[in-house]
Amino acid sequence: MPGKTVQTETAEAFGRTFIKGNIPEINSVRCLGCRNCVNLCKKLGPNVLDIVDGVAKPVRPQNCIGDGACMLSCPTKAIFLMSKYDPAAPPVAV
Numbered sequence: 001m002p003g004k005t006v007q008t009e010t011a012e013a014f015g016r017t018f019i020k021g022n023i024p025e026i027n028s029v030r031c032l033g034c035r036n037c038v039n040l041c042k043k044l045g046p047n048v049l050d051i052v053d054g055v056a057k058p059v060r061p062q063n064c065i066g067d068g069a070c071m072l073s074c075p076t077k078a079i080f081l082m083s084k085y086d087p088a089a090p091p092v093a094v
């Protein structure tokens, strides 16, 4: 049975292999702009997020390794899902 070939890019971090391609969806209503996710992501290395207009945004989405650390750091669960990163269709606020 013919299979579908899927191209994946991986990243090595924390002694593990992550499949790149997803970025965090950030709920701008729930986000407090506390920088927990920004600071953690920067400290861990990918440095994907920053605060823009008072809320967290994935300003360097190409860096995301999809480890989900930002989700665990958020006190309001503003980051609840990871979604497919498509460079042709940058993420919009949810």
Ligand code: SF4
Residues within 6 Å of the ligand: 026, 030, 031, 032, 033, 034, 035, 036, 037, 038, 055, 056, 073, 074, 075, 076, 077, 078, 079
């Ligand atoms: S941790 Fe949550 S509330 Fe704080 S800046 Fe990030 S998304 Fe916003």
